[in-house]
Amino acid sequence: MKKTIIFMLLMLLAFSVSCSSDSSTNNDSTDNGVVELSFWRHEHPEEEAALKKLIKSFEDEHPDIKINMEIKADYETAIRTALSGGTAPDIMQIDGPTLASYAANDAIIPLDEFYERDGGKEDILDPIVESLTYEGKMYAAPLNDASIAMFYNKKLFEENNVTMPPKEVSEAWDWNEVLEAAKKITDKDNDVYGWQPSMGGVDSGEGQVFSLMPLIWQSGGSIVSDDVSTASGYLDSEESIKALDFLRSLYHEEGVAPVEQQEDAFPNGKIGIMTVGPWEIPYLENEFPDFVLGEDWGIAPLWRGKEQVTPNGSWNMAITSQTDYEEEAWLFLDWVTGEEGAKVWYEETKNLPARESTMEFYDELGEYPMNIFVEQAKNHAHPRPVTPEYVTISQSFGDLFVDLAIKNTDVESAVNKAVQDINSVLE
DSSP states (O other): OOTTHHHHHHHHHHHHHHTTSOOOOOOOBOTTSOEEEEEEEOOOHHHHHHHHHHHHHHHHHOTTEEEEEEEOSSHHHHHHHHHHHTOOOSEEEEEGGGHHHHHHTTSBOOOHHHHHHHOOGGGBOHHHHHHTEETTEEOOEESOOOOOEEEEEHHHHHHTTOOOOOSOGGGOOBHHHHHHHHHHHOBGGGTBEEEEOSSSSSSOSHHHHHHHHHHHHHTTOOSSOTTSSOOTTTTTSHHHHHHHHHHHHHHTTSOOSOSSOOTTTTTTTSEEEEEEOTTHHHHHHHHOTTSOBTTTEEEEOOOBSSSOOEEOOOEEEEEBTTOSOHHHHHHHHHHHHSHHHHHHHHHHHOOOOSBHHHHHHOGGGGSTTHHHHHHHHHHTEEOOOOSTTHHHHHHHHHHHHHHHHTSOOOHHHHHHHHHHHHHHHHO
C-alpha cells in the first residue's frame, strides 16, 4: 500500500465531516505592516497559559508580528481538514508520532536550514532529534520530552516486607526483581495488585503503546526494521516474543497485573507498582495531599531487561507549507522552543525539558525525583518508529497488547497477526 494512502484517507474523511466548519485561512500582513500568524494547538489549559506568556514576550520584542493562537478540540481532525482544504494555520502543534505522515505529504517544512543558520539544534537531546527526523530532515522544534519511571507505594512495600527499589538509574531493577516484589504485594481477595506494567488500563491507546514498546527494546528486540520497511523478523523475533510472553504472563500465570484498572488505584493502595511520567507528580500532590512523596510513595528508574531502555517523544511545533511567512514563523518557534523560551516553558509547565541547557540550569532537575527522568532521557531513550504508517503500527501493537492481556491469546499467533497488519502498509 502506498505510504500516503492513510494520510489522504484521514484528510478526506476529516474534510467530509467538517466541510462546514470554521474556514480560517493563513493570516496576511495588515494595513499597518504587522504580520499576523495563525497558530493552532490542542487543548491543555496549563500549557495554554505558558504559551500566552511567551506570545506576549515575543510580540513585545517583535511588534511587527502578531500571533493568533487558536485552541482546537478534536485537534487532529481539525488540522487535517484545514490542510486538505488549503486553510491551514502558519504554525501548528504536532505530536511526535504524527510527524512523519505530515512530512511525507509536504504539509510541514524542514527546519534544518534555520537551525544551521541560527544554531540551537546541538542543545536538543539526540533521541529527540531522531524522533523528529524523517528521511534525513528535522521537521519540528520540541517543546519538551517525555519519559516514564516506576512509581511505587511505599506502604504496600513495607506491609509486605519488600525491599525498596533503588533510586539510581544505573541500579534499576530488572523484570524479575519487579515481578518478585509484585508477587509479595498482590492480594486478590482485597483487589490489590502488585504491578500495572502499562501506563493506565488494558486498552489499545497510544499511552499503553508508549509505555509498553520499551519491553521489546529492553529484550533486545524491535518493532520494525531500522528502515521501517517490515515487521517480519523483528516483532516476531525470539527476543520480542520473549518480552511479549512475559507481559502476557503478568496478567495470567503470575496474576500480578489487573485486567480492569480501578480509578486512582495507586494512591488508593490498590496498585503497588505502576509506570507513568513526571506529569503525574503534581496530580498526586494536588488531588491526594495526604499521599506524600517520600513518605507514602516513591519513584524509581524504569525497569530494565537485557538492556536498559525508556521511551521518549512529546509535543512539538512545526511550520506548515501553506504559510507565506516562513521567516516570521521560525522566529516564533525559536522564541518558544529555544534556550530562553525552554526555561519559561519548564518553569510554567514542569514538563521534562528537551534541551540539555535547561536540564543543567535548574538544580531541581539534578535532584530526586526529576533526576531519574533526566538521566533516562539523556542516556536510555528510544524513539518510536518514525514513519507515515505509525498509526497502523501503534494500533496493531495496541491490539496485540489487548489480545495478550485480556484474551490470553497464544503469543505467536497474536504476533503473526500484528506482523501481517503492519506489513500490509509497510511492504
